[in-house]
Amino acid sequence: MTDTIQFAERGEKQQVEQGLELAPKFDSQGLLPAITTDFESGELLMVAYMNEEALKKTIEVGEAVYYSRSRQELWHKGKTSGHVQKVKEIRVDCDQDAIWLRVEQIGAGACHVGYNSCFFRSVDRDSVAADQPVSLKMAESEKTFDPDKVYKK
Template sequence: MSALEKIRFDEKGLIPAIAQDFVTGEVLMFAWMNQASLSLTIEKQQAVYYSRTRKKLWFKGEESGHTQKIKEIYTDCDNDVILLKVEQVGGIACHTGRKSCFFQKLNGNNWASVAEVLKDPKEIYG
């Protein structure tokens, strides 16, 4: 049985994927993968996700240049979640121009931004 055959995709053919900084351990982002994107990620050693809104493969950084080089790939005990340990090229994983997509911290009953914008998204995406 191949590595991909062991993965348990959901009824839509998807699996959650978490990208984590290989050096610091910081969680950078969450996205979805399908069998094709996971296969390409393994083959190219670069993160490829599946965009549910665009209904197509999404090569991380294809527009921004902020690619993710794969260092290690894990699955959980149930084989239904993927963890990618990555080198985040350019230091920005989030489309908001921040290092991580997880920059909003619950403070009482409000969400507070706890990370600075490293680059204006208008400069990244035009």
């Protein structure tokens, strides 16, 4: 069915920025960023990338499908872990070069290292010192699942 999903041709600026047809602008590698948040809380869960096939598949199945740049393959979120992202809404930015997925996170978390969000650390601005690397501090105190058990490492 993915073959039946068609995107509009990118036309004039007015059509892209204010029109009502999806005409995504993929970068030179055929990718666009996908920002994913929790539908209820608005919490930022992750940022990943989609190619054309991943975006079409996401629309088709109603679950988040990304493109793994490291593995160079489609990545159906939760297929291995069971931590699926049910898509509640897909938004596109004004020039259609970024996607915002609002999802229901099923399972213990979105991050493959065991936290609810991939953004589990923050920059510790209070510890910035000359000629020293910038420190990070934990923004989430506990993992929500054991990745070794989930991914059988």
